Amino acid sequence: xxxxxxxxxxxxxxxxxxxxxxxxxxxxxxxxxxxxxxxxxxxxxxxxxxxxxxxxxxxxxxxxxxxxxxxxxxxxxxxxxxxxxxxxxxxxxxxxxxxxxxxxxxxxxxxxxxxxxxxxxxxxxxxxxxxxxxxxxxxxxxxxxxxxxxxxxxxxxxxxxxxxxxxxxxxxxxxxxxxxxxxxxxxxxxxxxxxxxxxxxxxxxxxxxxxxxxxxxxxxxxxxxxxxxxxxxxxxxxxxxxxxxxxxxxxxxxxxxxxxxxxxxxxxxxxxxxxxxxxxxxxxxxxxxxxxxxxxxxxxxxxxxxxxxxxxxxxxxxxxxxx
Ligand SMILES: C[S@@+](CC[C@H](N)C(=O)[O-])C[C@H]1O[C@@H](n2cnc3c(N)ncnc32)[C@H](O)[C@@H]1O
Numbered sequence: 001x002x003x004x005x006x007x008x009x010x011x012x013x014x015x016x017x018x019x020x021x022x023x024x025x026x027x028x029x030x031x032x033x034x035x036x037x038x039x040x041x042x043x044x045x046x047x048x049x050x051x052x053x054x055x056x057x058x059x060x061x062x063x064x065x066x067x068x069x070x071x072x073x074x075x076x077x078x079x080x081x082x083x084x085x086x087x088x089x090x091x092x093x094x095x096x097x098x099x100x101x102x103x104x105x106x107x108x109x110x111x112x113x114x115x116x117x118x119x120x121x122x123x124x125x126x127x128x129x130x131x132x133x134x135x136x137x138x139x140x141x142x143x144x145x146x147x148x149x150x151x152x153x154x155x156x157x158x159x160x161x162x163x164x165x166x167x168x169x170x171x172x173x174x175x176x177x178x179x180x181x182x183x184x185x186x187x188x189x190x191x192x193x194x195x196x197x198x199x200x201x202x203x204x205x206x207x208x209x210x211x212x213x214x215x216x217x218x219x220x221x222x223x224x225x226x227x228x229x230x231x232x233x234x235x236x237x238x239x240x241x242x243x244x245x246x247x248x249x250x251x252x253x254x255x256x257x258x259x260x261x262x263x264x265x266x267x268x269x270x271x272x273x274x275x276x277x278x279x280x281x282x283x284x285x286x287x288x289x290x291x292x293x294x295x296x297x298x299x300x301x302x303x304x305x306x307x308x309x310x311x312x313x314x315x316x317x318x319x320x321x322x323x
Pocket of ligand 1: 196199216217222224227228229242256259
């Protein structure tokens, strides 16, 4: 489980309460590794919380001492300068927010359309739905940070998924298309431009076409529902494509990625037109087949990487809540 789960965020596809019984030796080893990682993570979190508290206290004292050691006139100057610094910081943040809104509105007119198909909620557990909501929030945040973002669609958005999304702070202000209808109805006139991205397709994506609407299956299932998106697209008679992962790297397991990973790869590709760089930046090393390197670096490195990943996710989630 990802560390983010501690904050109620589980962006991985791993079940929360996996039972040890009936697990293969390999799975037990993996589980043990995971448990050790989680214990270390919890310790680190507590340590950091404590450190943060101490640092805040230290700064408060430092400020008070600074004030007591100077004249009243100096005190006023110090207070004014602190206030002005705060105002500057706030102005910078608000400028950044405005720029983001401008970029996202521009993407609405001319950006790459990316659809998240939310018609699978009946196939997911409550935990998986929660995880999907976190992945959507993360994807929105990453998109907002891009110099040239895409335009996100949430189709088939209803029921529990919709209620959970509505509860996200700032969700109402997100610059996206939110549709209760399935994409096949909402985008009826664009049917020939719909491309379902699915790892089971035989077509390898080599470029992104600005006219197309790339659909990502809103599913957290650890591939329990193997082939479901491929089957759906075939039945609907729409195009399919898989990411060209195999052309650039070997994966240690399947090439099925999470929703946020697929979206982030697309966004990175839109910026640099470089699949290899996009895969390397987004796909965690532990999922890539660099066994020699991985073995050398061992568990500690694996954990460090997970920490960085969840830190990145945490930062993005803060940005998304900022709307
Ligand atoms: C966790 S996967 C869901 C897997 C699901 N069993 C299926 O059949 O699609 C989430 C979505 O990410 C997209 N995806 C994941 N890996 C992909 C790949 N290698 N190429 C293209 N799309 C991919 C697909 O749209 C997929 O539905």
